[in-house]
Amino acid sequence: MANGSSRVLPVIISLVVGAVLGLLLGRQAQQLKAPPAEAPAARIPEQDWSINVGLDPCDLKAHGQKAAWQRISKKGYHSVIWHSLYGGRLTIRIHVPKGCTVPFPGMTPAGKDGDGLEMYSFIGADGQCYTSPASKDACETDEPGDPNDTDPKHFKNLYKYDQIIANGKECDGWIIIKP
Numbered sequence: 001m002a003n004g005s006s007r008v009l010p011v012i013i014s015l016v017v018g019a020v021l022g023l024l025l026g027r028q029a030q031q032l033k034a035p036p037a038e039a040p041a042a043r044i045p046e047q048d049w050s051i052n053v054g055l056d057p058c059d060l061k062a063h064g065q066k067a068a069w070q071r072i073s074k075k076g077y078h079s080v081i082w083h084s085l086y087g088g089r090l091t092i093r094i095h096v097p098k099g100c101t102v103p104f105p106g107m108t109p110a111g112k113d114g115d116g117l118e119m120y121s122f123i124g125a126d127g128q129c130y131t132s133p134a135s136k137d138a139c140e141t142d143e144p145g146d147p148n149d150t151d152p153k154h155f156k157n158l159y160k161y162d163q164i165i166a167n168g169k170e171c172d173g174w175i176i177i178k179p
Contacts, residue, residue, distance in 0.1 A: 040136040043147070046073040046178055049080040053090065057163050064125040069150075075135045080129035080175065084103035088166030092129040093121040094175070095160040100139035103159055103177060128168075134177050141176040 034065040049070045052061045060067045072078035084090040093110050094103060095117045109118035122129040142156035143149075152158055152174060159177060
């Protein structure tokens with residue numbers, strides 16, 4: 001009987017220690033998770049972004065979460081890098097809002113879109129494109145009063161962009177530039 005009870009105590013201690021460690025590690029993992037990318041734009045943090053463009057160019061992800069919107073700060077010197085999972089050439093073409101300047105240095109003129117907006121692009125032959133931090137002269141995005149509003153028409157100076165993968169397919173994304 002003494003042998004049986006001596007085995008139970010280490011098992012109970014192991015279970016308690018395992019539970020405590022599980023709780024601590026679980027909390028730490030929660031703190032490291034990326035924000036929900038499909039959250040209203042007001043809840044997306046200002047930060048550097050690393051975006052994976054899927055085999056379908058509408059499939060934009062950061063940290064495994066959908067990420068069609070990115071928020072960057074000029075003061076934070078944030079930038080965005082896109083990686084094409086399709087491989088080959090990747091083009092990022094930014095539509096510049098009326099009255100605004102090119103948002104990132106080093107962009108190449110790419111004509112006008114159907115709304116008459118100037119477009120500029122980055123082309124990455126190796127499947128990735130990246131911005132430098134936003135120009136100090138780039139327009140800052142004015143957001144609607146409702147923090148849950150995700151209608152691009154309700155934003156002023158919102159930078160729409162197209163990601164175009166090697167097979168010619170393209171889709172939209174959005175960049176919010178803050179001071």
